[in-house]
Amino acid sequence: MKQLTEITTPFSEVAKTVSLPGAGLDWLTQLRQQALGLFERQGLPAKKVEDWKYTSLWQLSREGFTHDAKASTLQASEVADAAVLEDAYRVVIVDGRFNAELSNIEGLESGLTIKPMAEAWDQAEKLLGQQIDLDKPGLNALNTMLMQDGAYIHVAADNSITKTIELLVISTADNDRLASHLRHLVHLETGAKATLVENYVSVGETQGFTNVVTEVNLADNASLNHFKLQHESLGHYHIATLASKQAEGSQWHTNNISLGSKLARNDIHSQLLGEQSHVTLDGLYLVTGDQHVDNHTRIDHAVPNTTSDEVYKGVLDGKSHAVFNGKVFVHQDAQKTDSSQSNKNLLLSRSSEIDTKPELEIYADDVKCAHGSTVGQIDQQQLFFLRARGLDETAARSLLTYAFAVDVLQRIKSEPIRQGLSNVIEKRLPKGA
Secondary structure (H helix, E strand, O other): OOOOOOOOOOHHHHHHHOOOOOOOOHHHHHHHHHHHHHHHHHOOOOOOOHHHOOOOOHHHHHOOOEOOOOOOOOOHHHHHHHOOOOOOEEEEEEOOEEOOOOOEOOOOOOOEEEEEHHHOHHHHOOOOOOOOOOOOOOOHHHHHHHOOEOEEEEEOOOOEOOOOEEEEEEEEHHHOOEEEEEEEEEEEOOOOEEEEEEEEEEEOOOEEEEEEEEEEEEOOOOEEEEEEEEEOOOEEEEEEEEEEEEOOOOEEEEEEEEOOOOEEEEEEEEEEOOOOOEEEEEEEEEEOOOOEEEEEEEEEEOOOOOEEEEEEEEEEOOOOEEEEEEEEEEOOOOOOOEEEEEEEEEEOOOOOEEEEEEEEEEOOOOOEEEEEEEEEOOOHHHHHHHHHOOOOHHHHHHHHHHHHHHHHHHOOOOHHHHHHHHHHHHHHOOOOO
């Protein structure tokens, strides 16, 4: 069988030799074997693949990762410091493995089920892999053939979960150069409502690889507020797929914030499959030094009377490089589609670079769609105004940068979540004297 990429890795051999949870389940073994066959043929996508033309995985392929995690010495106080929220159901995954002692999933509200994925294969069987495309060049096949653990979250019909669920994924220096392949599944039945925060963080300076797929399935009139914060160590690689299928009247509000990792890639895909369904895709990326962040989003308006709203903002400093590719696809007969998309970027350095490409592909004639992109630098008049009022240059630039980024945060309705995310972001901004 002809291989489609020149980038080769040892991951296929790892999949054939490592012991994975759920190995005794025939359906899961078949799914992993299917993914293995695809990955052996496709490998990692090279830059000749259109979706990866600005992002190279060559360095990732040269790294030597381990897939064996030893017990971590992480303390409860460190978990509390890493968490975004104080009061939340907390699912803690440390170095790729669910940690029951550090988690807080006792006394769950009626209708809510939270389990580590390694213990929930039977419940996940009908939906696992249904929201993603294994054939798509990328890392979905790699994740599927090596998925070890993650979170299974289910909300029964007509239940509104009042407490936020925080999925806290921590990489520690106890397992340096570890590759973690995580699979999360979130399923909300008819009329269910929930709020989820995915939080990826490093404790200490670590080098490693987080490869995660989060699948979301929303039934009729279900509603999910979904936030993702990625602030792993600058020695880390983070490759993520977030994919949803939405039924009639469902609402999916997402906010994706990327601050860490030497290389981060986010593929986000919403399929609006029922009328009156809506998706909000918001994102913020702050990068500096030699960081590279790539956000690829796609919204499929597959039926009439669906809406989408997308706002992504980026702040780049040093020699950093960012990529934004947002595609809105309006299928044939998807009349009355209403979609807007915006990507704005602030370059703080002459050496930083952004490749931005908002796209509309429309096959219906009664639609309302708009998209746009801007790239600029700090307004020198605004900078002078703040300097004239006593701020030093660093403090003034920090204030203007935060003012540029804050729009994305202000779209978050939950004050505790907005404040928790703001606290993390403010630590990344330069401080004045």
